[in-house]
Amino acid sequence: xxxxxxxxxxxxxxxxxxxxxxxxxxxxxxxxxxxxxxxxxxxxxxxxxxxxxxxxxxxxxxxxxxxxxxxxxxxxxxxxxxxxxxxxxxxxxxxxxxxxxxxxxxxxxxxxxxxxxxxxxxxxxxxxxxxxxxxxxx
Amino acid sequence: xxxxxxxxxxxxxxxxxxxxxxxxxxxxxxxxxxxxxxxxxxxxxxxxxxxxxxxxxxxxxxxxxxxxxxxxxxxxxxxxxxxxxxxxxxxxxxxxxxxxxxxxxxxxxxxxxxxxxxxxxxxxxxxxxxxxxxxxxxxxxxxxxxxxxxxxxxxxxxxxxxxxxxxxxxxxxxxxxxxxxxxxxxxxxxxxxxxxxxxxxxxxxxxxxxxxxxxxxxxxxxxxxxxxxxxxxxxxxxxxxxxxxxxxxxxxxxxxxxxxxxxxxxxxxxxxxxxxxxxxxxxxxxxxxxxxxxxxxxxxxxxxxxxxxxxxxxxxxxxxxxxxxxxxxxxxxxxxxxxxxxxxxxxxxxxxxxxxxxxxxxxxxxxxxxxxxxxxxxxxxxxxxxxxxxxxxxxxxxxxxxxxxxxxxxxxxxxxxxxxxxxxxxxxxxxxxx
Numbered sequence: 022x023x024x025x026x027x028x029x030x031x032x033x034x035x036x037x038x039x040x041x042x043x044x045x046x047x048x049x050x051x052x053x054x055x056x057x058x059x060x061x062x063x064x065x066x067x068x069x070x071x072x073x074x075x076x077x078x079x080x081x082x083x084x085x086x087x088x089x090x091x092x093x094x095x096x097x098x099x100x101x102x103x104x105x106x107x108x109x110x111x112x113x114x115x116x117x118x119x120x121x122x123x124x125x126x127x128x129x130x131x132x133x134x135x136x137x138x139x140x141x142x143x144x145x146x147x148x149x150x151x152x153x154x155x156x157x158x159x
Numbered sequence: 160x161x162x163x164x165x166x167x168x169x170x171x172x173x174x175x176x177x178x179x180x181x182x183x184x185x186x187x188x189x190x191x192x193x194x195x196x197x198x199x200x201x202x203x204x205x206x207x208x209x210x211x212x213x214x215x216x217x218x219x220x221x222x223x224x225x226x227x228x229x230x231x232x233x234x235x236x237x238x239x240x241x242x243x244x245x246x247x248x249x250x251x252x253x254x255x256x257x258x259x260x261x262x263x264x265x266x267x268x269x270x271x272x273x274x275x276x277x278x279x280x281x282x283x284x285x286x287x288x289x290x291x292x293x294x295x296x297x298x299x300x301x302x303x304x305x306x307x308x309x310x311x312x313x314x315x316x317x318x319x320x321x322x323x324x325x326x327x328x329x330x331x332x333x334x335x336x337x338x339x340x341x342x343x344x345x346x347x348x349x350x351x352x353x354x355x356x357x358x359x360x361x362x363x364x365x366x367x368x369x370x371x372x373x374x375x376x377x378x379x380x381x382x383x384x385x386x387x388x389x390x391x392x393x394x395x396x397x398x399x400x401x402x403x404x405x406x407x408x409x410x411x412x413x414x415x416x417x418x419x420x421x422x423x424x425x426x427x428x429x430x431x432x433x434x435x436x437x438x439x440x441x442x443x444x445x446x447x448x449x450x451x452x453x454x455x456x457x458x459x460x461x462x463x464x465x466x467x468x469x470x471x472x473x474x475x476x477x478x479x480x481x482x483x484x485x486x487x488x489x490x491x492x493x494x495x496x497x498x499x500x501x502x503x504x505x506x507x508x509x510x511x512x513x514x515x516x517x518x519x520x521x522x523x524x525x526x527x528x529x530x531x532x533x534x535x536x537x538x539x540x541x542x543x544x545x546x547x548x549x550x551x552x553x554x555x556x557x558x559x560x561x562x563x564x565x566x567x568x569x570x571x572x573x574x575x576x577x578x579x580x581x582x583x584x585x586x587x588x589x590x591x592x593x
Contacts, residue, residue: 065361070354071302072302073302073303079302081213081214083213098461098462099461102553105326105550105551106326106327106328106592107327109222109324109592110318110324110327110328112220112264112592113220113222113260113262113321113323113324113592114314114320114321115276115293115295115311115312118215118218118264121212132212132213139213
């Protein structure tokens with residue numbers, strides 16, 4: 022195997038293992054009335070465009086400080102400064118506020134478990150039975 | 160100053176538990192009253208927001224721009240928009256783009272929100288006197304419906320109600336050819352937005368109505384007072400995937416006369432000549448309507464972002480001739496850098512009218528001067544880069560090559576008769592939003 026190809030494969034493997042460390046899933050309350058969320062619906066909710074769950078109740082998205090960059094990269098292909106810039110437009114035209122940022126996965130799960138319309142995202146390994154997975158992000 | 164607001168916002172955002180309601184980093188506020196106010200707000204936010212509350216009940220945010228702009232010509236002064244009384248000649252100026260805004264949001268219940276925003280920029284008064292730009296209460300019982308009442312930003316074109324927020328776009332300033340002629344930044348009134356999911360996309364409609372309440376400087380002399388002018392409009396939007404489409408229509412009915420044309424109108428009336436009387440009616444601004452129609456598309460995928468907008472700004476007064484304007488923006492992000500290209504242009508319809516009195520006469524000359532000063536025909540090619548070097552902060556560098564045709568320089572101040580219409584404007588800005 023040519024050396025360049027070897028290096029490329031090694032590089033890909035490293036990347037893959039790094040990504041495998043955080044498999045992000047979108048979670049909802051057990052009483053939210055929804056089993057699944059489409060990617061477009063998730064975009065509408067987290068980007069503040071249409072904050073409603075398919076079951077009809079108001080969606081309350083929350084962010085998570087550690088996974089935020091990876092989440093938005095996976096959801097809309099945007100980096101954090103672009104997300105911040107996007108929200109500046111909405112916030113300062115009185116169209117809404119960005120999701121509140123939680124400190125860690127534990128707090129996200131706590132929030133989602135306690136609020137019927139709340140949705141958040143965590144690494145799959147942190148999911149507990151108090152919440153349900155409604156969307157997997159590759 | 161920005162640092163103070165930064166700490167305000169942080170403190171509110173981080174004061175989640177009641178026992179954490181200290182004043183981290185607010186040592187820079189020396190005014191005891193301000194300190195009291197801030198600590199009061201913080202304790203409110205801290206007390207109400209439990210750790211697992213999905214929404215903060217109170218937030219304080221700020222945006223701002225520190226800018227420097229340089230114009231290559233000393234034959235005309237460059238302004239950012241119609242609201243600035245004087246601009247920058249062949250020199251550097253911080254007045255063109257520098258601005259600061261502070262906003263407080265309060266959400267007593269999930270359906271009700273109150274928002275207040277004050278903005279300071281170099282304005283009609285020739286100073287940074289702050290203006291109340293937003294002050295409204297909104298009611299949104301569901302995601303499909305939102306009604307707002309109070310003082311609202313003027314949502315006449317896409318992004319027109321956030322044209323002060325540099326952090327929210329790529330340019331140093333929105334294209335002057337397109338946004339420069341806008342005389343109104345906010346209205347006192349109400350709007351209603353309805354949204355509906357349609358074919359995997361999101362359709363939205365907005366209706367608004369209100370009254371302008373501000374002063375606009377004019378090359379014709381004293382400020383135009385727009386107070387009492389009624390403004391109403393409708394916007395339609397469709398958003399699906401990477402695409403966003405927009406169409407809007409607004410009508411404004413002008414209440415008061417442009418003071419600068421007062422003497423001319425009086426002189427025309429004074430002749431008693433039918434042609435002159437008719438011309439006075441056509442020149443008058445009071446009682447006339449302005450109609451603004453716009454369409455546009457936004458494409459936003461991964462590192463790419465692009466916008467294309469067109470507008471037609473028509474009026475029934477000769478001092479506000481019909482203008483057609485458009486711009487195109489294309490940007491591509493690579494790491495923290497986003498280089499962009501922006502093209503824009505505006506053309507106003509040429510108007511020539513005479514009294515019908517025997518020529519030459521001074522009245523026809525005065526009419527010609529007034530009509531000529533109302534003309535705007537120019538195009539701009541801009542190249543720039545936005546550098547997102549830190550969280551909530553960006554640096555921008557932009558070069559504009561501007562060509563004014565036929566000396567139609569409404570969007571400039573003090574244009575000299577001998578000016579060839581060319582200018583290069585170099586701008587450097589630091590934007591923030593917290």
